[in-house]
Amino acid sequence: MSDWSKVTRPIPVPNEWTKPFWDAAKQGVLALQRCQSCGNIQHPPYPTCVQCMGVDLKFEPVRGAGTIYAYTIMYHTGDKRFASVVPYASIVVELDDAPGALMAGNLLGVPYTEAKVGRRVEVVFEPLNDDITLPQFRLAD
Numbered sequence: 493m494s495d496w497s498k499v500t501r502p503i504p505v506p507n508e509w510t511k512p513f514w515d516a517a518k519q520g521v522l523a524l525q526r527c528q529s530c531g532n533i534q535h536p537p538y539p540t541c542v543q544c545m546g547v548d549l550k551f552e553p554v555r556g557a558g559t560i561y562a563y564t565i566m567y568h569t570g571d572k573r574f575a576s577v578v579p580y581a582s583i584v585v586e587l588d589d590a591p592g593a594l595m596a597g598n599l600l601g602v603p604y605t606e607a608k609v610g611r612r613v614e615v616v617f618e619p620l621n622d623d624i625t626l627p628q629f630r631l632a633d
Contacts, residue, residue, distance in 0.1 A: 493603050494577035496618070501573065503624050509537040512551040517625045520617050523551040524590055533590035554589035556615025557632060561586040561594055563607040581607035585629055601630045 506514045513536075516523035524535045529546035533554070540547055562584040569578055581599040586592070599607050600616060612632035619625045 494580040521553050522556045522615050523553050525549045526552045533593050535593040558585045558587040560611045579604050597628045600628050
């Protein structure tokens with residue numbers, strides 16, 4: 493199992509479209525953009541709806557439950573800060589509340605070999621500093 497507690501991660505820099513996502517994550521809430529015109533939920537955030545090109549987008553809380561859509565096992569790293577945690581599972585999750593919207597993260601709390609397409613996961617929030625909290629995933633109970 494990878495121990496991320498000693499890894500100094502790059503810190504995301506929120507912009508005008510992603511700030512509501514990061515603000516919600518800091519509060520332990522997963523919030524994604526929903527188009528108020530067609531109802532599409534999308535991630536990552538964009539200035540327009542990827543389905544209808546609508547511009548009336550609002551961030552709404554979603555449950556952080558979903559399934560592993562894809563994964564890769566990281567055996568090598570180009571960034572030396574991650575050297576102590578390889579190998580680890582980097583996963584892509586399709587959330588139950590947002591079909592088609594995919595979210596990337598790491599699978600925490602289990603050996604990397606537990607990453608399998610279709611496995612149930614749930615979001616966990618990992619504070620990186622006082623301003624940024626990173627949504628990650630663990631296997632669901």
